[in-house]
Amino acid sequence: MKKLFSYLFILISFFISLEILVRYNFEAFQSLSDKLLFKIAMLEKRASDEIVFIGSSRTQDSIDVPVFSKQTNKSSFSIASTGQNKNRYFYTINEVLKLNFVKTVIIEIHQVNLRKGKLNFPIEKNIKESDPNLNFEEKLQESVNKIFKTVQVRKSFKPKTLFRLLMYLTSNLFNHDIWFRSNTLLQIFSLFNQEEKATNFPLYQSSSIEQMINDDYSSLIELISKTNKKIIFLNPPVGEKSLEKDCAEKYLKIYSAIKFPLLNFACHPTKKELLRDQKHLNPKGRVQFTKFLGNYLKKENLLDAL
Amino acid sequence: MLFNSITFILFHIFSILLYWLTKNLIIRQAIILISSLIFYAWHFPPALILLLISMVINYFLAIKIEKYNSKKILTLGVILNLSNLGWFKYSSFLIENFNFLIDLLSINYTLPKPNYWLPLGISFYTFQVIGYLVDVYRKEVKAEKSFLCFGVFKCFYSQLIAGPIVRAKEFLPQLKKVHSFSADKFLLGIYYVIAGLAIKIVIADTIAQFVDFGFTNTSKLNFLNAWVTLYGFAFQILSDFWGYSTIAIGLGYMYGINLPLNFKNPYISKSIREFWRRWHITLSFWLRDYLYISLGGNRTKHLRNLFLTMVLGGLWHGSSWNFIFWGAGHGIWLILERIIKFKLPRTKFFNLLNTIVVFHGVCLLWVFFRAKDFNNSLNYFSALLGSNESSIKASETLIFQIVIFVLFIIFFHKSLEDERFLNWSLMKKSIVSITLLLSILAYANAKLDFIYFVF
Structure with missing residues (x-):
C-alpha cells in the first residue's frame, strides 16, 4: 500500500507543481506551444x-x-508560419509594428489572409465562448480545458519543446528559420546548395485599378497608416494552377489607401522545377527567389527607411 | 465514452471506488454489471436491448446444455448467436453480393440494402459467448447459475467492445472470490492504463493521420511513400489494438481481475504461425479451439480446415471481400509453411532474415485489411511497385513516429506482458509514468475511435 500511495503522491504532486509553474509562466509556455508566438518571442x-x-x-x-x-x-527575420488565420495574422502585424528595432515589415498579402470580412485582433471571448451544441462529454472536456492551464499549453510538452527551448536560448547566435519548414532533412541538404543564381520572377505591374473590392481592410489600413515603418506587401510566387486571375482587382482598396509597394508574383506562373507544390517553392526556388527579391528591393531602393 | 476521454476516466474512478468500498460479493458483481451496462448504453442506448436479450438467452441456453448435455441445444445456441451477428454485420454484404449476381444474370430485381446500425463489440461478445456454450457442452466449465456473474462475464466493460476475448473457465472463478484490495495489482493497473493510452494517443492517432491520407490518395504515392505509409499502417494497427488491450487489462487489474494478454510483440515473429501466436492471441486461440478443432482440426483435411479457419477469421473482422482476401492470404501462407518443411539454419542472421520476411509479408497482407475495396488494394500494390510518380513527400513525422514506437516496443513491451513494473524502483516507475502522462497530454488533441471498435 505504501508503494501505491508514494507512487500516486509523486504523480499528483508533479502535476500540481506543473500547474503552478504553468500558471506563473503562462506566456512562456504558450509561446513554446505555439509556433507563431514562439517566433515573436x-x-x-x-x-x-x-x-x-x-x-x-x-x-x-x-x-x-x-x-x-x-x-x-x-539583419532579417521571418515570422511567416504555417496554419495562419486572419486573427493570428493581424495579431502578428500588430505585435511586430510595436517593436522599435524593426524598420521594414514585409507582409504577405493574398486572398487567404485578406479574404472578405473584417480583420480583427484575436478575440479571446470568441475563442472561449461555449458552443451551445456541445454534448455532455464535450462540455466536460471544455471545462477541464478552461480550469487547467497545463491543458491549455499541452503542446508545449511535446519533445520538440526541448528543442525550441534550445533554439530560444541560442536565437541571438543563429537564425533558426530552417527548422520551421517541413522536410527538415531536405532543408539541411539545401544548405549545401545555395549557389543558385537569382532567376527572374515576373512581377505583376498594375497600372489601372478599379474600385471593385468588397473586403473591409479598414482595421489593417488604420493600423499600418499610423506606423513609421516601411511596409511592403508581398504575394509570393505560385504554380500555374494557383495563379490569381483577377490581379488588377485584388488588393485595390488597401493599395489605393496606403500606397505602399505591392510586389505581386502570383499573377505569372513559376517554373515547375522551382515548386514544392502549386503554392510553395522548393529549396531551390526559395534560394533563387530570395536572391531575386533581395536584388529587386535594393535596386528599387525599397528597403530604405521612411 | 471512449477510453481516452475525460468522461470515461471519471466514470471508471467512480465505479472503482464503489467496488472497493464494499466487501459484499453480490454488490461488487452488481456494480461491475451496472457500470458495464451504462458504459455500453452510453454509445447508443438501443444497442443495450440487444445485449440484454443475448445475455438472457445465452444464460438459459448454457444451463439447458449442461442439464441435457445436448448438442442440439448447443447448435441452436451457436446458430442464434451467429444469426444475430450475421443480421447486423453481414446482411448488407450478402445482399450487395446477391444483387451483383442477379445483375450478372441480367435479372431485373434488386433487394433493398438494409440500414442497420452495427452494435458495438458484437463480434467480440458473440465469439466469447459461443466459446462459453461450447465449453459448457465439452464440460470444460460449468454453466453459470448466477445471472449477475454471467452478466459480468458477458459484458465486463473493460473488454466488452474490443476484447481480449476471455474464457469462462479463466474469468468466472475470479468473480466468485471476494478479493481483498491488492495495492500491487492496482498499481500495475494504473501503469497498464497509462501505457495503453500513450500507445493509442501518442503513436496510433498520430500515425493514423498520415496513413489515412496515404490510403485515400493512393495515386499520389510513389515507391517510398507507399512503403512508408504501409509500415505506418502496420504500426498504427498494432499500437491501436495493443493500446486498447493494454488499457483493458489495466482496468481489469484495478478490479482485481486478470485478463489474458492479447499481444506479444508480433512483428518479431520468425514465421506466420508464430505471428498468430503473438497477434490478437485470444482470437487466434478462439479460432483454433472452437473453429479449427470443430471443423476436424488435425484429424482430417487439416489444410482445408486451416484455410477455412483463416478465411472465416478474416470475415470476422469485417463484411467485405477485402477481409476475406486478407484471411485467405494468411491461410495460404500458413498452409505453405506446413507443407514446405525447409528450414533455415538457426543463426542470428537467418533469424533476422526470417523476421524481416515475415514482417513484410504481414505488411503486404495489411493492404487488403486497410484498403477500402479491392480496387483500392490493387492501386496500393501498384504504388508499392513504384508505378506512380512522386507528388508528395514521405512524411518525416510519420517516420519519426514509427521510430519512436519501435523504440517504445524495444524498451517497454516486456513491462506490458508481465508484472516487472512492480520491481522497478519508485523513481523509475514515477519517471516513466510522468513521461507517458505528459506525452498523452501533449498529443491528446484528436480523439479517434479504436480501429477494432468496428469489428
Whole structure:
C-alpha cells in the first residue's frame, strides 16, 4: 500500500507543481506551444532584425532568411508560419509594428489572409465562448480545458519543446528559420546548395485599378497608416494552377489607401522545377527567389527607411 | 465514452471506488454489471436491448446444455448467436453480393440494402459467448447459475467492445472470490492504463493521420511513400489494438481481475504461425479451439480446415471481400509453411532474415485489411511497385513516429506482458509514468475511435 500511495503522491504532486509553474509562466509556455508566438518571442529576444517577414507557409517557403540578410546586408527575420488565420495574422502585424528595432515589415498579402470580412485582433471571448451544441462529454472536456492551464499549453510538452527551448536560448547566435519548414532533412541538404543564381520572377505591374473590392481592410489600413515603418506587401510566387486571375482587382482598396509597394508574383506562373507544390517553392526556388527579391528591393531602393 | 476521454476516466474512478468500498460479493458483481451496462448504453442506448436479450438467452441456453448435455441445444445456441451477428454485420454484404449476381444474370430485381446500425463489440461478445456454450457442452466449465456473474462475464466493460476475448473457465472463478484490495495489482493497473493510452494517443492517432491520407490518395504515392505509409499502417494497427488491450487489462487489474494478454510483440515473429501466436492471441486461440478443432482440426483435411479457419477469421473482422482476401492470404501462407518443411539454419542472421520476411509479408497482407475495396488494394500494390510518380513527400513525422514506437516496443513491451513494473524502483516507475502522462497530454488533441471498435 505504501508503494501505491508514494507512487500516486509523486504523480499528483508533479502535476500540481506543473500547474503552478504553468500558471506563473503562462506566456512562456504558450509561446513554446505555439509556433507563431514562439517566433515573436525569438524576434523580441534577438532585438536586432531590421526587416521582418510576416505571412503564411507560402512566405515561409519563399524566403531564405540568411540568404536574404546576406543579399541586403540587413539583419532579417521571418515570422511567416504555417496554419495562419486572419486573427493570428493581424495579431502578428500588430505585435511586430510595436517593436522599435524593426524598420521594414514585409507582409504577405493574398486572398487567404485578406479574404472578405473584417480583420480583427484575436478575440479571446470568441475563442472561449461555449458552443451551445456541445454534448455532455464535450462540455466536460471544455471545462477541464478552461480550469487547467497545463491543458491549455499541452503542446508545449511535446519533445520538440526541448528543442525550441534550445533554439530560444541560442536565437541571438543563429537564425533558426530552417527548422520551421517541413522536410527538415531536405532543408539541411539545401544548405549545401545555395549557389543558385537569382532567376527572374515576373512581377505583376498594375497600372489601372478599379474600385471593385468588397473586403473591409479598414482595421489593417488604420493600423499600418499610423506606423513609421516601411511596409511592403508581398504575394509570393505560385504554380500555374494557383495563379490569381483577377490581379488588377485584388488588393485595390488597401493599395489605393496606403500606397505602399505591392510586389505581386502570383499573377505569372513559376517554373515547375522551382515548386514544392502549386503554392510553395522548393529549396531551390526559395534560394533563387530570395536572391531575386533581395536584388529587386535594393535596386528599387525599397528597403530604405521612411 | 471512449477510453481516452475525460468522461470515461471519471466514470471508471467512480465505479472503482464503489467496488472497493464494499466487501459484499453480490454488490461488487452488481456494480461491475451496472457500470458495464451504462458504459455500453452510453454509445447508443438501443444497442443495450440487444445485449440484454443475448445475455438472457445465452444464460438459459448454457444451463439447458449442461442439464441435457445436448448438442442440439448447443447448435441452436451457436446458430442464434451467429444469426444475430450475421443480421447486423453481414446482411448488407450478402445482399450487395446477391444483387451483383442477379445483375450478372441480367435479372431485373434488386433487394433493398438494409440500414442497420452495427452494435458495438458484437463480434467480440458473440465469439466469447459461443466459446462459453461450447465449453459448457465439452464440460470444460460449468454453466453459470448466477445471472449477475454471467452478466459480468458477458459484458465486463473493460473488454466488452474490443476484447481480449476471455474464457469462462479463466474469468468466472475470479468473480466468485471476494478479493481483498491488492495495492500491487492496482498499481500495475494504473501503469497498464497509462501505457495503453500513450500507445493509442501518442503513436496510433498520430500515425493514423498520415496513413489515412496515404490510403485515400493512393495515386499520389510513389515507391517510398507507399512503403512508408504501409509500415505506418502496420504500426498504427498494432499500437491501436495493443493500446486498447493494454488499457483493458489495466482496468481489469484495478478490479482485481486478470485478463489474458492479447499481444506479444508480433512483428518479431520468425514465421506466420508464430505471428498468430503473438497477434490478437485470444482470437487466434478462439479460432483454433472452437473453429479449427470443430471443423476436424488435425484429424482430417487439416489444410482445408486451416484455410477455412483463416478465411472465416478474416470475415470476422469485417463484411467485405477485402477481409476475406486478407484471411485467405494468411491461410495460404500458413498452409505453405506446413507443407514446405525447409528450414533455415538457426543463426542470428537467418533469424533476422526470417523476421524481416515475415514482417513484410504481414505488411503486404495489411493492404487488403486497410484498403477500402479491392480496387483500392490493387492501386496500393501498384504504388508499392513504384508505378506512380512522386507528388508528395514521405512524411518525416510519420517516420519519426514509427521510430519512436519501435523504440517504445524495444524498451517497454516486456513491462506490458508481465508484472516487472512492480520491481522497478519508485523513481523509475514515477519517471516513466510522468513521461507517458505528459506525452498523452501533449498529443491528446484528436480523439479517434479504436480501429477494432468496428469489428
